[in-house]
Amino acid sequence: MPFDLQPTLSGELLTLRPLRPDDFVDLYTVASDPLTWEQHPRNDRSRIEVFREFFRDGLESGGALVALDRKDGQVIGSSRFHGYDEPRSEIEIGWTFLARSHWGGRYNREMKQLMLKHAFQFVGSVIFLVGACNVRSQRAMEKIGGVRVPPRPGARDPESLIYQITR
Numbered sequence: 001m002p003f004d005l006q007p008t009l010s011g012e013l014l015t016l017r018p019l020r021p022d023d024f025v026d027l028y029t030v031a032s033d034p035l036t037w038e039q040h041p042r043n044d045r046s047r048i049e050v051f052r053e054f055f056r057d058g059l060e061s062g063g064a065l066v067a068l069d070r071k072d073g074q075v076i077g078s079s080r081f082h083g084y085d086e087p088r089s090e091i092e093i094g095w096t097f098l099a100r101s102h103w104g105g106r107y108n109r110e111m112k113q114l115m116l117k118h119a120f121q122f123v124g125s126v127i128f129l130v131g132a133c134n135v136r137s138q139r140a141m142e143k144i145g146g147v148r149v150p151p152r153p154g155a156r157d158p159e160s161l162i163y164q165i166t167r
Contacts, residue, residue, distance in 0.1 A: 003091065003122040005063035005081045009114040012070070013107055016114055019064035019078060024055055026075035027066060030099045037097075041131040041159065058095065067098065067111055076102045079111055081119070083156070089124040096137075105143065112144050120167045129160035138163075 006018035019027075030036070031054075034046040044050045058064035063081035068074065077098035084091045093115050098107055119126050128146060130137045138161065146163030 001122070003081075003084050003086075004118075005084065006065065007118055009065075009118055010070070011110045011114050013110045014070055014076065014114075015068045016065040016079070016111065017068065019055075019058050019066045019080075021059060023066050023075060024052075027055065027078060030075060030077055031097065033100055035100060039131065039134040039136055041133070054095075064095070065115075067107070069102070069107075076107065077111075079115060081115070084123075090127060091119050091123050092127050092129065093119070094129055105140070108140055109144055116144075116165060123167075125164055125166045128163040128165075129157050130163060132159060132161055 007016075008018070009016040028048060028051050031051050032046050032048070034043075037043045037045045042050070042054075045054055058078065058080055061080055061082060065079055065081075066075055067077040067079065069076045077096065079093060079096035082092045082094060093112065096108070096111065098111075102108075116126055127149075128141055130141060141163040144165070146165050149162050149164045151158060151162060
């Protein structure tokens with residue numbers, strides 16, 4: 001069975017579904033808050049021209065998901081699957097961001113749990129790249145069981161820390 005990079009996943013708090021071109025305005029409304037990106041290596045994504053590129057890359061990746069709050073159906077963020085490596089039985093989850101109104105763990109935890117549960121149907125290991133200065137994301141990774149592993153030769157982003165969760 002091939003890895004479905006854009007499933008629709010639902011939990012108690014949110015629904016994840018494939019990112020669509022018509023999600024731009026709603027998702028940029030969330031992303032336009034500079035505090036969302038303050039600890040991120042690309043901390044200028046609140047600027048529309050930078051976010052437009054991020055959004056386009058997400059659509060082209062074939063693995064981007066938009067997060068909807070189940071209470072009201074509002075777009076509250078996104079994440080994506082990337083770099084499926086069948087021989088290594090591994091995939092990356094990343095490019096995740098949430099509206100500040102949904103910070104604090106519950107929504108991020110459920111998003112990651114839904115994505116991990118889906119991924120572990122296909123792989124034995126999931127990795128996350130986290131900016132060295134992004135303390136919030138590092139703590140969030142540790143809360144969901146991420147273990148920091150050494151950098152890999154030829155890594156896509158050698159400046160990022162790598163966290164891994166195995167099945």
